[in-house]
Amino acid sequence: MIYSKKTLFALLLILLLPLSLLAQARAETPRKIAVLPFQVYAGTEGAPLQQTFADQLTRLLQREARVSVVAAGDHAAGGAPTKAGAVAAGKALGADFVVTGSITQFGETLNIDVQIIDITREAALSPVSVHGREMAALAQELKTEILARTGLLDKIVRIDITGNRKIAVDAIRQQLRSKAGNPLNADDVTEDIKAIFKMGFFLDVRADVTPEEQGKVLTFTVVEKGLISEIRLVGNKALDRDDILGVMTVKTRQSLNPEKVKEDIQKLNGFYYNNGFVNAQIGEPVITHDAKGIYIKIPVKEGKRFKIGKVEISGDLLQKPRTELYAALKTKTGAFYDREAILKDMEMITTTAND
Numbered sequence: 001m002i003y004s005k006k007t008l009f010a011l012l013l014i015l016l017l018p019l020s021l022l023a024q025a026r027a028e029t030p031r032k033i034a035v036l037p038f039q040v041y042a043g044t045e046g047a048p049l050q051q052t053f054a055d056q057l058t059r060l061l062q063r064e065a066r067v068s069v070v071a072a073g074d075h076a077a078g079g080a081p082t083k084a085g086a087v088a089a090g091k092a093l094g095a096d097f098v099v100t101g102s103i104t105q106f107g108e109t110l111n112i113d114v115q116i117i118d119i120t121r122e123a124a125l126s127p128v129s130v131h132g133r134e135m136a137a138l139a140q141e142l143k144t145e146i147l148a149r150t151g152l153l154d155k156i157v158r159i160d161i162t163g164n165r166k167i168a169v170d171a172i173r174q175q176l177r178s179k180a181g182n183p184l185n186a187d188d189v190t191e192d193i194k195a196i197f198k199m200g201f202f203l204d205v206r207a208d209v210t211p212e213e214q215g216k217v218l219t220f221t222v223v224e225k226g227l228i229s230e231i232r233l234v235g236n237k238a239l240d241r242d243d244i245l246g247v248m249t250v251k252t253r254q255s256l257n258p259e260k261v262k263e264d265i266q267k268l269n270g271f272y273y274n275n276g277f278v279n280a281q282i283g284e285p286v287i288t289h290d291a292k293g294i295y296i297k298i299p300v301k302e303g304k305r306f307k308i309g310k311v312e313i314s315g316d317l318l319q320k321p322r323t324e325l326y327a328a329l330k331t332k333t334g335a336f337y338d339r340e341a342i343l344k345d346m347e348m349i350t351t352t353a354n355d
Helices: 010-027 043-062 083-093 135-149 169-173 186-198 242-245 260-273 324-330 339-354
Strands: 002-005 031-041 068-071 097-106 111-119 126-130 155-163 202-212 215-224 228-234 284-291 293-301
Touching: 010 097, 031 083, 043 135, 043 202, 083 097, 083 111, 111 135, 126 135, 126 202, 186 202, 186 215, 228 242, 242 260, 242 324, 260 293, 324 339
Parallel strands: 031 068, 031 097, 155 215, 228 293
Antiparallel strands: 002 202, 097 111, 111 126, 202 215, 284 293
16 A cells, blocks of 8 residues: 655645555454453452453454454353353354453552464464553553454554655654554554645655555665755845845755744844834745755745834943944934844943933
8 A cells, every 4th residue: 555645636645644554454354353351350340350351352343443352252251261161152153263362450450461362373372461450551552452362453563754855764763653662553654744745845755655565664765865966046226235134044955944934034034124124024935856856945025125214322321422422323313224233233322321
């Protein structure tokens, strides 16, 4: 099965990804599992504990599309059967697998040992043992292990990353919800694809699932973006192009990082504001790419450029003569409006007044 996210069809495929996995699961014939009694070692609380656990495990298995839980019927009474008894009960019930075992209680701790019998082969699968205080959590853990051992769980045995050249594998792995050893989950794969794309370094991300004897191999194949070939300003007239580009962190011959581009747009707005263009607007950058590289076009509306009409210093708390303060000001009458310079002058005058 293949999951792919192309730029033009990203949203559609993200929505369809979970459906494709569910459709595959539902298309398979459910396997029949019978939960037979567990032998309980817990004093007087044995019977309630046995029934409660059986009910919880049964409900969890019933939620699985690939499982059909067979009622134990007359085989529900008594303790855990022998292997031969489990095989006989399974055949009588028409089950593919029988689940049984024992529960031992030590104070508030439960130890649960599970045996899974393959009725067709009349063979016991590898046993499962769990322990803890919360029965619900133990039942959930056992359900996962039962599905894994009966071949009904798509367990991830390995995650491979291919196609990357400049971006490190570990950097990509850090974005993933899916983990080796966990069940394969369509929602996690969808979020993984989104997270890898959000890194900003890739044109395409594809997730492939292939079977191996121990489970599923999940492979993410990425297509890296090229380097930035050009950063073009459109609409700038008064300010020099090189001065504007010098403010930016993003440069040509770098990999594209959309977050850095956003930060640079804010820097350009500040740069224009501090050069008298108080109404300047830096538009949303247009980013395109081809086989040769990535192209960033930044629209600029400069607007009117403002100058300082008059500078005055007033107040009675100044410790220095006003002539000295005027000489020290960066803000001058007739100069272009510069918010940063004004803020520094205000700080200088405040410091002088407090000395």
